[in-house]
Amino acid sequence: MNIIVLIKQVVATTNVKINHDTGTLIRDGVESIMNPFDEYAIEEGLRIKEKLGGKVTVITMGPPMSKEIIRKAIGMGADEGYLITDKQIAGSDTWATAYTLAQVLKKIGDYQLIITGKQAVDGDTAQVGPEVAACLDLPIISWVRKIEEISETAIRAERLMEDGYDVVESPLPALISVVKEINEPRLESLKGKMKAKKYEPIVWGVGDMPDFDTAQVGLQGSPTRVVKTFTPAREYNGERIEGNAAQAAAVLSQKIKALNIIK
Amino acid sequence: MLGYPAEEEAAALLIKIDPSVITGYLEDASGFTQGYAERLVIPETESEVAEYLKQASRKKESITIVGGRTGVSAGCIAQGGTLLSMERLDTLNKIELTGEGGWVTLGPAVRLETLISAASQAGLLYGPDPTEKTGTLGGNASTNASGGRSFKYGATREHVLALTAVLSTGEILRLERGRSRTSQDLLKFPLSSGRTLECQRPLLPSLEVTKNAAGYFSVPDMDPIDLLIGMDGTLAVITSLKLKLLRAPAGRFTLAVFFPDMPSAVDCAAIIRNQTKDSAFQTGPASLEFMDQQALDLLRPEFPNIPDISRAVLLMEQEYSPGKQDEALAQWSEFLDQRGVSENMIWYAETEPDVRRLQEFRHALPEAVNRLVRQRNFPKVGTDMAVPEKAFPEMLNIYRRGLESLGLQYLIFGHIGECHLHVNILPRQASEFQAAKDLYLQFAREAVARGGTVSAEHGIGKIKHAFMEIMVGEPGLREMARVKRIFDPAGILNRGNIFPEKYLD
Numbered sequence: 001m002n003i004i005v006l007i008k009q010v011v012a013t014t015n016v017k018i019n020h021d022t023g024t025l026i027r028d029g030v031e032s033i034m035n036p037f038d039e040y041a042i043e044e045g046l047r048i049k050e051k052l053g054g055k056v057t058v059i060t061m062g063p064p065m066s067k068e069i070i071r072k073a074i075g076m077g078a079d080e081g082y083l084i085t086d087k088q089i090a091g092s093d094t095w096a097t098a099y100t101l102a103q104v105l106k107k108i109g110d111y112q113l114i115i116t117g118k119q120a121v122d123g124d125t126a127q128v129g130p131e132v133a134a135c136l137d138l139p140i141i142s143w144v145r146k147i148e149e150i151s152e153t154a155i156r157a158e159r160l161m162e163d164g165y166d167v168v169e170s171p172l173p174a175l176i177s178v179v180k181e182i183n184e185p186r187l188e189s190l191k192g193k194m195k196a197k198k199y200e201p202i203v204w205g206v207g208d209m210p211d212f213d214t215a216q217v218g219l220q221g222s223p224t225r226v227v228k229t230f231t232p233a234r235e236y237n238g239e240r241i242e243g244n245a246a247q248a249a250a251v252l253s254q255k256i257k258a259l260n261i262i263k
Numbered sequence: 264m265l266g267y268p269a270e271e272e273a274a275a276l277l278i279k280i281d282p283s284v285i286t287g288y289l290e291d292a293s294g295f296t297q298g299y300a301e302r303l304v305i306p307e308t309e310s311e312v313a314e315y316l317k318q319a320s321r322k323k324e325s326i327t328i329v330g331g332r333t334g335v336s337a338g339c340i341a342q343g344g345t346l347l348s349m350e351r352l353d354t355l356n357k358i359e360l361t362g363e364g365g366w367v368t369l370g371p372a373v374r375l376e377t378l379i380s381a382a383s384q385a386g387l388l389y390g391p392d393p394t395e396k397t398g399t400l401g402g403n404a405s406t407n408a409s410g411g412r413s414f415k416y417g418a419t420r421e422h423v424l425a426l427t428a429v430l431s432t433g434e435i436l437r438l439e440r441g442r443s444r445t446s447q448d449l450l451k452f453p454l455s456s457g458r459t460l461e462c463q464r465p466l467l468p469s470l471e472v473t474k475n476a477a478g479y480f481s482v483p484d485m486d487p488i489d490l491l492i493g494m495d496g497t498l499a500v501i502t503s504l505k506l507k508l509l510r511a512p513a514g515r516f517t518l519a520v521f522f523p524d525m526p527s528a529v530d531c532a533a534i535i536r537n538q539t540k541d542s543a544f545q546t547g548p549a550s551l552e553f554m555d556q557q558a559l560d561l562l563r564p565e566f567p568n569i570p571d572i573s574r575a576v577l578l579m580e581q582e583y584s585p586g587k588q589d590e591a592l593a594q595w596s597e598f599l600d601q602r603g604v605s606e607n608m609i610w611y612a613e614t615e616p617d618v619r620r621l622q623e624f625r626h627a628l629p630e631a632v633n634r635l636v637r638q639r640n641f642p643k644v645g646t647d648m649a650v651p652e653k654a655f656p657e658m659l660n661i662y663r664r665g666l667e668s669l670g671l672q673y674l675i676f677g678h679i680g681e682c683h684l685h686v687n688i689l690p691r692q693a694s695e696f697q698a699a700k701d702l703y704l705q706f707a708r709e710a711v712a713r714g715g716t717v718s719a720e721h722g723i724g725k726i727k728h729a730f731m732e733i734m735v736g737e738p739g740l741r742e743m744a745r746v747k748r749i750f751d752p753a754g755i756l757n758r759g760n761i762f763p764e765k766y767l768d
């Protein structure tokens with residue numbers, strides 16, 4: 001089975017600092033790491049490969065320094081890595097990123113399963129995975145906490161919900177996004193590390209994809225407009241509703257209706 | 264209460280007699296609960312220390328020196344008298360650079376973590392790496408603390424270039440390593456008063472271990488400064504230290520290597536130990552640690568990736584100099600290939616998050632043990648012996664045979680690089696607790712009979728006198744008391760540490 005894992009480099013969030021004048025992240029001297037959720041995605045890919053055979057390929061879109069996370073994936077046991085980097089895609093939002101990744105996947109073509117982390121811890125949108133699936137017209141199971149069964153042609157997985165989980169079946173190819181409950185990512189192995197140090201990822205720019213529409217990517221092509229970023233002031237003006245559950249719920253729904261949030 | 268008004272001294276020295284304040288100072292990491300004290304003194308300068316000790320000697324006022332209170336053998340816990348807290352002597356001076364690294368002078372209350380980060384900002388490394396980073400350097404020197412990297416760098420001792428200490432007479436002793444040599448085992452200590460204190464080196468059974476925290480240091484032709492390191496506060500109060508710093512490595516990685524059985528891990532460790540001595544083998548690790556099957560089993564729920572078939576693990580930290588990472592990786596890979604270790608039995612960590620995960624793996628063990636102990640309501644019995652290399656495999660057999668024959672639950676882990684493994688026995692009932700304690704004494708005798716130490720790391724303090732006696736016998740205890748009386752004629756400093764107080768009277 002050919003498994004593709006989409007990964008992203010992020011700043012180590014334990015020491016993120018914000019420039020309070022501009023509201024942007026200070027990236028200088030801050031260590032970059034693989035988005036932690038993506039490690040779970042790679043681990044799950046490797047486990048499926050260990051069971052069914054095949055190949056794990058990682059793809060990241062980002063600046064050239066993102067090669068480091070591809071090497072980390074190789075160190076863990078991935079077989080191949082693509083770096084998608086191009087001035088024209090810099091500044092892409094989630095939609096433009098998904099469009100780009102979808103073009104890459106179309107060109108690669110031969111895959112049965114795409115895995116992503118639940119979300120990247122920098123933007124925290126959790127949009128790219130589902131959007132890639134939409135671009136490729138693939139089924140998606142998001143927030144997978146367990147793969148109950150998988151074959152070359154179908155998957156049954158548990159999707160984490162707020163109040164429990166759903167069991168979802170899907171034909172393959174499909175895309176899944178995984179939560180950290182799914183496994184414990186392995187560390188690199190020594191041989192893996194040595195291989196990774198020498199490994200040169202395949203580097204593609206927009207010119208490598210046929211029919212790539214550059215109007216859809218980059219800062220200009222992205223539908224999202226960042227109007228302003230700021231640190232929200234915390235407000236603590238909660239109101240306590242007394243009474244038993246039924247009474248409290250009735251009062252609460254009245255209040256929400258009054259605010260025109262529900263009808 | 265001693266017969267003088269506390270107020271008299273308070274002017275310069277800030278004596279605290281508020282019981283609620285004092286109580287906070289009567290606890291370390293030993294679990295020893297019988298501490299009490301009449302007053303707490305917090306001097307700000309060396310001369311205040313000297314002045315106070317002079318007065319205390321005159322009044323025979325017992326003094327217990329308090330550092331970071333992270334000790335594990337109740338060395339800093341007073342049983343009456345005065346607590347002398349070093350906390351205000353916490354100046355860290357500017358780091359000085361030399362060709363090979365650098366050095367720094369500091370007050371005894373500077374915490375290890377403070378030194379480590381200052382050194383690292385200067386591109387330097389403080390070699391000893393005791394796990395507890397909130398301990399003070401005064402405490403570290405006083406207990407000759409060691410840590411993971413002691414395999415490569417030795418214990419605190421090797422890194423103390425000079426020290427200043429105040430004797431209970433109020434005289435000040437300044438010692439620099441390499442300055443004075445002994446002749447015929449007569450140690451000479453020049454004092455601020457102009458007097459030279461002379462002391463015959465303590466006659467104690469000689470040791471063949473690389474690391475020891477039990478009793479006074481004593482080897483032929485020793486440097487006098489070494490008598491003050493590892494003395495557990497019984498000879499003097501350390502008021503300043505000059506410590507050696509090394510050039511920091513370009514990088515380091517950690518390996519966890521799992522083995523399908525204990526003997527192959529132990530053999531592998533022995534080979535690494537020998538190769539490290541061989542200068543042709545570049546990649547001697549800085550640390551070489553071990554956990555047995557029971558330890559791994561305890562960790563499996565928390566670390567499900569531990570390979571199913573593994574029954575032992577070695578943890579190693581490898582440092583490398585600029586441009587040498589590839590070489591270090593290749594040498595380890597080749598070495599482990601030769602040992603037949605397959606790829607899925609090796610974990611590698613170098614980035615900060617990965618190294619943290621491996622550290623958590625290592626530190627999770629004592630926590631898992633403590634959780635189990637709390638559930639059971641019987642304290643664990645934990646040993647601390649190290650033996651000479653040639654006796655190590657036999658000692659390990661003695662441990663396992665003894666433990667298995669009594670059907671005790673146990674785990675073995677620790678610094679296999681220095682032949683220093685901790686046996687933790689986890690009793691399930693009162694009879695097992697007693698059996699475990701007896702077994703510990705028996706193990707200690709076996710270790711001593713093979714040239715080993717009863718405590719390589721934790722020290723004797725107030726709670727392991729019986730073990731000290733096993734190691735040096737009554738004559739040895741008397742010999743150490745003789746040395747103490749030369750330094751501390753009033754017998755007031757850290758009474759009850761290393762040997763029972765009765766030897767002082």
Ligand SMILES: Cc1cc2nc3c(=O)[nH]c(=O)nc-3n(C[C@H](O)[C@H](O)[C@H](O)COP(=O)(O)OP(=O)(O)OC[C@H]3O[C@@H](n4cnc5c(N)ncnc54)[C@H](O)[C@@H]3O)c2cc1C
Binds near residue numbers: 333394404502
């Ligand atoms: C989780 C944990 C991990 C640990 N890991 C290690 C380890 O890896 N290796 C190791 O060796 N130890 C270890 N220890 C034990 C402890 O950290 C060391 O013994 C340390 O050296 C104690 O330093 P301290 O400043 O806390 O001293 P304290 O506990 O305050 O005192 C220890 C002894 O030193 C004396 N003393 C303190 N300051 C002076 C001074 N200025 N002059 C003279 N005597 C003085 C005290 O009177 C006492 O006898 C560990 C402890 C814990 C809780």
